[in-house]
Amino acid sequence: MTEEDEAAFDEFLAARSTALLRTAILVCGASAHDAEDLAQGALEKVYRHWPRIRHDNPEAYARRIVVNAAISRSRRRRVIQEITFARPPETAAPQSDPELKDLLIGELRRLPARMRAVVVLRYWEDLSETETAAMLGCSVGTVKSQAARGLARMRARMGARKGTSV
Amino acid sequence: MNAEEALKEALKDAMSAHVADVRAPAMTGQAVRRRHRAHVTRFRATGAAVLTVLVAAAVPAYTALTSGPGAAPPVPGGALTGPAIPSEGVTLSADSTSEVDVTSPPSPMVTVSPTDSATAVPTRRPTDDPANSAGNLPEDLGDLGDGRAFGGIRVGYLPDGLIWGKWSGKNGFGTTSYTTTYVTPEQLKSGEYSVQIVVFEDEAARRAKSRLRAYRNDPGATKVSVHGAGGVVASLGEGSEVTANAGTPTILWFAKPGLAVEVMMSPVMSEGLGPKGTERELKKIANGVRATS
Incomplete structure (x- = not known):
C-alpha cells in the first residue's frame, strides 16, 4: 500500500471503527x-483489500x-444460548427506564442471529429494507x-x- | 404511536444506550496491522510447506523415472540435482566469531528448476496480493539460485548452516518491497525460518525511513552503523513496534539512498544465540549486505 492508502485507512478507522464496533456488539450479542x-x-x-475498495x-x-x-459467531454459540435461555427468567417487571432498556437488550440477544442482525440494521442503523437485504445477501421479503x-x-x-409494556 | 412503533423506539433507545460508552481503542490501527502481518506470515508458512510437499513428491517421482532397467530416460535439463538429503548438520553458536566464506555453496540439497515441466511444480503468476494466492507457491522473484541476490542486494554473510528458504515475495511489505528467508535444512520441511530479509524501494523505502527515524528515537532500540549508514537494532512486535518482550530481533538500515534493508531473526534462533549473539549476528549479516544496483 502507498503512504496515501495507509493515511486514508487511518482516517477511515478514526471515522468508522467505533460505529463498526458498536454494530458488532449489537449484532453479535457478545461482550x-x-x-x-x-x-x-x-x-x-478491509485493510487487506484497502487499495481496491477504498474508493x-x-x-x-x-x-x-x-x-x-x-452472525457466524453467534450461530456457533447458539446451542449454549438456547440452553441458557430456554425459559424466560422469572424476574420482576422493570420499574424504571434503565431496567426496561436492559430487558430489551436481553430480549434482543435471545433472537436468532440473523433475525437479530435484521433488527439491528433496520432499527438501530436505520437502513432501509433494501439496504438491509443487500447487506445480508437475502431478499427484501426475508x-x-x-x-x-x-x-x-x-x-x-x-x-x-x-406490568411491562412498551 | 401504536405499540409496534413504541417498541421500535424503545428498542432503538435501548440499543443506543447499550453501546453509548463503547469506543474503538486508540490502538485499533496497530492491532489491525498486526493481524495483517500475522496473516501474511501464515500465508508465507503455508507456501513454504506446500513447496516442501511438492519437492518431497517430486523426488520419488524422479527416482522412479530414472532408475531401473525399464526406467524412462532422464529429461533433458533435469530439474533435480544433487543428493536429496542434506549431508551437513546445523550449528548455531553464540560464541561463533569465525568469518564465513561467502563463496562456498550452501549445503547440498534438492534444487527445483521452475522451467522444467517434469518437476510437477506448477509455475505461479506473480501477484501483489498474498491474500489471493494462498495455496500457491510464493515465488514472486523466481529461481534465485543460492538465494543471496535479490531485490538489488547481495547477501554476503549468513550464519552457519543456513540456506535459501526457496521462496520469495514481492510487495508484501509495501510497494515496492522484496523478501525471502534463509533456513536450516530441517526448516525447509517445517516451513519455519531462521533469518528473513526484506528490501524496501521507492514507496516502501519512504515508509521504512519513517520507521527507522522512529526506532532511532526509541530508547528500547540500539543505534548502529552499517557501512557508515545510521541503522538500528531492535526487537519488534507484530505491529512493527519496538517491544521488550518476545519480539523479533531486527536490524534496519539503508544500504544506499532509497534502498532500505531489514533483517529479521526468528525468536527461536535468537533464543539459541542469546541477546549478544543475536545482535552480533544481525550486525554481521548487515555488514555483509551490498547494494548491487
Missing part, C-alpha cells in the same frame, strides 16, 4: 471484548464483513418477515412479564 476481536478481524480484511464505499464493505462475521417476527417475538416476551 465488548469479543466484539472488538470480531471487529478487528473484519477490519483486517468504493469501504464502510458498507466493512459493515457487511462485521455483520456476517457476527428482511420484512424477519423484522416483523423479531419484533413480535420481543413483544410477546415483554408482554409475558407482568
Whole structure:
C-alpha cells in the first residue's frame, strides 16, 4: 500500500471503527471484548483489500464483513444460548427506564442471529429494507418477515412479564 | 404511536444506550496491522510447506523415472540435482566469531528448476496480493539460485548452516518491497525460518525511513552503523513496534539512498544465540549486505 492508502485507512478507522464496533456488539450479542476481536478481524480484511475498495464505499464493505462475521459467531454459540435461555427468567417487571432498556437488550440477544442482525440494521442503523437485504445477501421479503417476527417475538416476551409494556 | 412503533423506539433507545460508552481503542490501527502481518506470515508458512510437499513428491517421482532397467530416460535439463538429503548438520553458536566464506555453496540439497515441466511444480503468476494466492507457491522473484541476490542486494554473510528458504515475495511489505528467508535444512520441511530479509524501494523505502527515524528515537532500540549508514537494532512486535518482550530481533538500515534493508531473526534462533549473539549476528549479516544496483 502507498503512504496515501495507509493515511486514508487511518482516517477511515478514526471515522468508522467505533460505529463498526458498536454494530458488532449489537449484532453479535457478545461482550465488548469479543466484539472488538470480531471487529478487528473484519477490519483486517478491509485493510487487506484497502487499495481496491477504498474508493468504493469501504464502510458498507466493512459493515457487511462485521455483520456476517457476527452472525457466524453467534450461530456457533447458539446451542449454549438456547440452553441458557430456554425459559424466560422469572424476574420482576422493570420499574424504571434503565431496567426496561436492559430487558430489551436481553430480549434482543435471545433472537436468532440473523433475525437479530435484521433488527439491528433496520432499527438501530436505520437502513432501509433494501439496504438491509443487500447487506445480508437475502431478499427484501426475508428482511420484512424477519423484522416483523423479531419484533413480535420481543413483544410477546415483554408482554409475558407482568406490568411491562412498551 | 401504536405499540409496534413504541417498541421500535424503545428498542432503538435501548440499543443506543447499550453501546453509548463503547469506543474503538486508540490502538485499533496497530492491532489491525498486526493481524495483517500475522496473516501474511501464515500465508508465507503455508507456501513454504506446500513447496516442501511438492519437492518431497517430486523426488520419488524422479527416482522412479530414472532408475531401473525399464526406467524412462532422464529429461533433458533435469530439474533435480544433487543428493536429496542434506549431508551437513546445523550449528548455531553464540560464541561463533569465525568469518564465513561467502563463496562456498550452501549445503547440498534438492534444487527445483521452475522451467522444467517434469518437476510437477506448477509455475505461479506473480501477484501483489498474498491474500489471493494462498495455496500457491510464493515465488514472486523466481529461481534465485543460492538465494543471496535479490531485490538489488547481495547477501554476503549468513550464519552457519543456513540456506535459501526457496521462496520469495514481492510487495508484501509495501510497494515496492522484496523478501525471502534463509533456513536450516530441517526448516525447509517445517516451513519455519531462521533469518528473513526484506528490501524496501521507492514507496516502501519512504515508509521504512519513517520507521527507522522512529526506532532511532526509541530508547528500547540500539543505534548502529552499517557501512557508515545510521541503522538500528531492535526487537519488534507484530505491529512493527519496538517491544521488550518476545519480539523479533531486527536490524534496519539503508544500504544506499532509497534502498532500505531489514533483517529479521526468528525468536527461536535468537533464543539459541542469546541477546549478544543475536545482535552480533544481525550486525554481521548487515555488514555483509551490498547494494548491487
